Amino acid sequence: MLKVPDHQVAGHHARDGKLGPLIDDSGRFYKPLQGDERGSKEVAFYTSFSSNARIPDHIRRFFPIFYGTQLLEASDGSGLHPHLVLQDVVSGCHNPCIIDVKIGSRTWYLQASEDYIQRSLKKDRETTTLSLGFRISGLQIYDSKESGFWRPEKKLVLGFTADDVRVVLRKFVSSNSPTDSDSELDCSFASAVYGGSTGILAQLLELKAWFEDQTIFHFFSCSILIMYDKEAILKGMSSGAEIKLIDFAHVVEGEGVIDHNFLGGLCSLIKMISEILTSPDENPNITCLQDYEKNHSYLENGTTE
């Protein structure tokens, strides 16, 4: 039985009669092919990546498994539509905390249409893409059984300053309620999630080592999903912290050149996460995030009032 994922944090949603991804109970994520060349480009990427013998297994695990394409009833009621059949990378988690981080100081590329370049340039300038080399596209942080998740709306997320991004990456690993902007963030899960030999930082460093060498693909407008299970930590189990790369509608051939755009953004994200691990007590200034929180209360479904 196909359903709309409640763990999707960014991108096109299958809500309000729109075309968007679906999931099933067997752990698969069905992403509808976008009508223009984006759909076919993403299929071409997954096909090429899956069969490329030069991708080491320890890097392959950072990508969703690709099961081909399938015609399915589209979420917008328009009838049969081709979908990418992917591993649902969140399916093992009960109450997953997730951040979608779009990597790179530019999301546009020379081969793209003029319209896409102009729209991307505007978003890159207005977000932390240009200043930090990455931006947060969406997130959800599990609060408690009673309050559910904090899912800030898209407008707030795209307005994050660099300091807000620092705060969010700290909130993500704190035991404080994510909607409480008054108390100091404790970062008490930082070592369990970001640290350790298998934590997020170690995984990002492994990915970086590959990006220092690989010249096969250039990953524009692609995201790293950072995920973990807060409840598991509270129960004394493993955090299940993982990174996965997603969204390959704008991947182009590397033609023997290092993907400096992705690599630079990745280094910047690594630096910010390393700083949280080394200085968990340093609370940065909060700008738009705090002002916004003071004026809005969050509802369980992630919307605001």
Ligand SMILES: O=P(O)(O)O[C@@H]1[C@@H](OP(=O)(O)O)[C@H](OP(=O)(O)O)[C@H](O)[C@H](OP(=O)(O)O)[C@H]1OP(=O)(O)O
């Ligand atoms: O339409 P929007 O404004 O929601 O933009 C989408 C982006 O949302 P954003 O505003 O950056 O959070 C969206 O970004 P996220 O996946 O949300 O990070 C994509 O960039 C999407 O384009 P594409 O499917 O990758 O070609 C973008 O869709 P298109 O505008 O390119 O159709």
Ligand SMILES: Nc1ncnc2c1ncn2[C@@H]1O[C@H](COP(=O)(O)OP(=O)(O)O)[C@@H](O)[C@H]1O
């Ligand atoms: N394979 C996957 N498994 C689980 N969730 C996914 C997967 N791929 C994408 N998502 C979720 O869907 C969101 C949008 O995905 P994305 O591929 O960026 O779509 P779009 O092309 O519409 O921007 C991500 O932020 C993430 O929450």
